[in-house]
Amino acid sequence: MRFLGGNYLLGNNTAKRIFKRIKGLPVVDPHNHANVKEIAENKNYPDPWQLFAGTDHYVWSVLRKCGVPERYITGDAKPEEKWIKMAEVFPLIAGNPVYEWVHLDLKRYFSIEEVLCRKTGEKIWDVLCKKLALPENRPQEILKRANVEVMCSTDDPVDILKPHRDVNRMMGKMILRPTWRPDRITKITSPDWRQYLSKLETRFNIKCSSINDLVDILKASHDYFSEYGCVASDHGVEVPYPAITEEKDADKVFKKALKGEKISSSDVYIFSDYLFGVMAELDAEKNWVFQLHIGAVRDTRKMLFEVLGQDSGGDVSNHYLDILTPLVAFLNRFENRLKTVLYCLDTSHQQTLATVSRAFGTNVRLGAAWWFLDTPYGMKKQLQFIGTIDLLSTFAGMVSDSRKILSYGSRFEMFRRVLSDVLGEMVEKWQMPEDVAEDIANRVAYKNPKEFFGL
């Protein structure tokens, strides 16, 4: 038995053969949180903590769960001290995918075969420090080593996309595309919303006095993104919106917000619902993919939110959400006009989303198991389940959802192994011939995201 060795996650011989055929395929990653500036600057990483954990809230969560004080996670301890604390508790994390991702990265990118723990923490730190100084471990070189063909970062409508172009020029191919993620504009009660709106006004030189003006700004931004190779928008919602609000109702709310009047939660809903429809129309016009990340309840732990701000580990999922009612209304409005990807966060929602995907035909696709489900167990369950209700062959494919550069390698390797395992099992249960399984593996691992997103 060899930890993370060649047979990692592969339960039978057919699975091993299938994996052999897809492991070398280039990575196509339609959704991630790439730090574009980091890639454009292409500097060597200052230290192992920064590369492995400094930007990755997946790591933060599990360290907290082990009782590591915040000072050694997001606080002012020195990077080496943080690393050593992490090493000390790392054996407690086994079973969680963070354990496998970090060790995959140590093995595949730095040829470090030791298991991270109290005994090895310092030694591994030293080896990594030396290796990080080498040119091959700079961001662009790591992406090359991970065989990334194309990746779509997540960007705000106000963002300047020059760094994307810089990276593409430096790397000699269209490797980096932006994704239009307009969540912020809908957060009308957020204290910095007015300021954000001003930024947009300045950026696109449009003065906003009605919702129509705002839509013009969004259009301008959407067009701008398109010039930089954008092919998709992305939307984080607890539940989708039905997109049934009329302009005049949204306009009223918008004007209240502009005047600084009090905004009710139903106002927020009206405003968001209208813009949701507008954004989807923009995507439909350009044949972009409308990506929906459904089900995350954000920032539930007050202490973390107050001390560290958004996206710092207090997010959860909730089985008790009416996803179906608004989603059906939305999909009916855009019948056959809008490519849509549904990302599922909670196992309780999986069947609802799978049956919707099945019912709404080829333009509506299920996306990769997301966040809490982006694990060997979660992905396997999702693929088995999708296969029986929807179709594996039309699955939109894996995304890294990366919070750090190393995710492109380890997350795609894990997914491809799970995919091979699921198909291998079906072949060995005599449910499909092996060549049919191989073709599906190829589609899901490579062709589908390329074709559906137009990459």
Next chain:
Amino acid sequence: MRFLGGNYLLGNNTAKRIFKRIKGLPVVDPHNHANVKEIAENKNYPDPWQLFAGTDHYVWSVLRKCGVPERYITGDAKPEEKWIKMAEVFPLIAGNPVYEWVHLDLKRYFSIEEVLCRKTGEKIWDVLCKKLALPENRPQEILKRANVEVMCSTDDPVDILKPHRDVNRMMGKMILRPTWRPDRITKITSPDWRQYLSKLETRFNIKCSSINDLVDILKASHDYFSEYGCVASDHGVEVPYPAITEEKDADKVFKKALKGEKISSSDVYIFSDYLFGVMAELDAEKNWVFQLHIGAVRDTRKMLFEVLGQDSGGDVSNHYLDILTPLVAFLNRFENRLKTVLYCLDTSHQQTLATVSRAFGTNVRLGAAWWFLDTPYGMKKQLQFIGTIDLLSTFAGMVSDSRKILSYGSRFEMFRRVLSDVLGEMVEKWQMPEDVAEDIANRVAYKNPKEFFGL
């Protein structure tokens, strides 16, 4: 490895032994959508498309998902053109049970060992066309070859049941029983409801001026069905009704409907809830089984509904449904007086239904995993889950829910293999002795439905 060969779905040797002992048992199928007229006429099928796909919305859904144009599914393309289109995309369907059902049918009924795809589509069509002309491939002969002992079709209270009697006479045994499915009468806001009511009035020669008259009609129909060997009713509901409405309240709504006055959604609820109770009383009096198909949200995709009408592929399931509250009220009203079968559509509902079945004793049974779950993966999960919470030995057993004559063979074979696999695993994990497992397999595969339905 041989696709769909002898070990198909059987994970270990005990499973294989168990399957060997149950595979030859006659088929007892308490719920299906048999085309009784087709069976009574017993003509040769005009072409392979008609037999394999023409009436089967499971096939339609997956073809649509692969992007096949509607013309080649439910449209005016020629049967052979449709078949060829289906063959072309068929490899994309692998993993979905439709792939296995169709190939099982090709193998078991027509000795065709090729895998359906672009290359083989035409050849298989030709072979099938020849075979369909043989007497052995007429409906009644296929039922005999599938070893069907008894099957319960799904019929409307207004239906004339003579064709059932014809079939039974032709086949020399009570093979075909009707099931009373009165959903239509509750659809009080449907445009053709008034017309449907008139049909009922004429059919049973009772003029309806109060809800009591309608109940008299239902009784007359119920009695009529009984004469033809009916032993069960069947009800499709998003969630069950508590059956707590009083007659006078339902009567008011009924009279509004008769007068063509506006009916609110709460009126619909009151009317349906009252009739739900009435129907269950009728079943209780005759010791029929009250079958509940729970959780389907119908016709969500407008385009399909508008173009093709009901039941054409726009149905989904929804995890977010309060099933428990009304179901508990209903079961308490009929405590110990009513045999009830609960069919589960969504994995999220499985535990709620399993615990209800456990709590309400021997008259309340779980039924076969339904529709989206009627798959190797869905059935296995359901059986494992039922076993641990409720009892496998009291499970109501498999039903074909057929949309075509071929379902009787392939669906029961698939179920029996999964059942054997689940029990084989438990035996090989040393959780029960093999003879005990075999007895349970026999009960679930044959005895239980016979005894509980009284077939």
Next chain:
Amino acid sequence: MRFLGGNYLLGNNTAKRIFKRIKGLPVVDPHNHANVKEIAENKNYPDPWQLFAGTDHYVWSVLRKCGVPERYITGDAKPEEKWIKMAEVFPLIAGNPVYEWVHLDLKRYFSIEEVLCRKTGEKIWDVLCKKLALPENRPQEILKRANVEVMCSTDDPVDILKPHRDVNRMMGKMILRPTWRPDRITKITSPDWRQYLSKLETRFNIKCSSINDLVDILKASHDYFSEYGCVASDHGVEVPYPAITEEKDADKVFKKALKGEKISSSDVYIFSDYLFGVMAELDAEKNWVFQLHIGAVRDTRKMLFEVLGQDSGGDVSNHYLDILTPLVAFLNRFENRLKTVLYCLDTSHQQTLATVSRAFGTNVRLGAAWWFLDTPYGMKKQLQFIGTIDLLSTFAGMVSDSRKILSYGSRFEMFRRVLSDVLGEMVEKWQMPEDVAEDIANRVAYKNPKEFFGL
């Protein structure tokens, strides 16, 4: 193959090795329903029915499901008649954990290797009757044979805890600790609530004229429990309370209740919500563990409730519950001040609870899969799932939730086998090294409950 033999539930060789190392660890059981008086009296059991089934509603439920008349379950039939009826239907129970628990007990405690059925029922009865007369089969001796180090019974705030002390003195160690379970005081509309309150007033010599007085009583009881080694409270709730009610609002309700005025369901909520917060504060002050049993819908089957009273088999679980909203409010109020264990009853709630546990850090832990999920299948799914979202290593560990003395042995054996199986699978899929898996097994099986509860 040997039913319940050495490899029972262990799917591979690594699992077998891991189990070998943890099977002999002492039992630490932070939650059960021990009959303390029975243990203190330490008499021989009168007959096998009493020991195996007389107090165990798990057994009752499955016998009812098999159609055994109530007379032979909780009625006035003789114990031997009940046993024989049970034996007759026992093969029908295979697959349900009751089948495995009873046979484990027969084998491990009474060296009876026969399988219980019609043929063997009488013989096994006779053998058991003889064995029950031996000193080694008295309650305290069974606990010693089960290697119980410490166990926490479930007690009412009004209870006298002298029997706990007696047991500890007789057994020569602090084996039995009470748990503070104050559910009854919140049942303000229950017919015997006023009487229960009077008992509390007398017991603690405090006259209740305001909610403050009631809180004083609860404090006095809490202190008293502490003297007897209590380290935890326990709360059975359909959904948790947010604990956001102010004293004055609860006081109003309390005074209405004292005066015998009508209490609305919103009054009940206010009263319960306030006390929920008070109780948690008491626990926080003493660093006790606040245990939450979430999701059981009680006494749904009227007939059972009316004939047999509470907790007699009419309880179910419900997927459709908003657990998240109140739980998040509650956990934020007690941020970092309260050790909390979340027991999950329904697979649909598992992810919500797992993500909450992950988000709220080291003081909030997931507890053992409960009741309907306390089975090989349910526990395996829970452990696999927890591992991927939260951490296996911080799991609060197994509890017997016992309804009879034999549960301490069989339930812990079953759990430890499942735990070994889950970890063995991960090791053999090369997801973690074996020594890391072994350390986690040790923690979950023994160290975690000791450390987290302070036992």
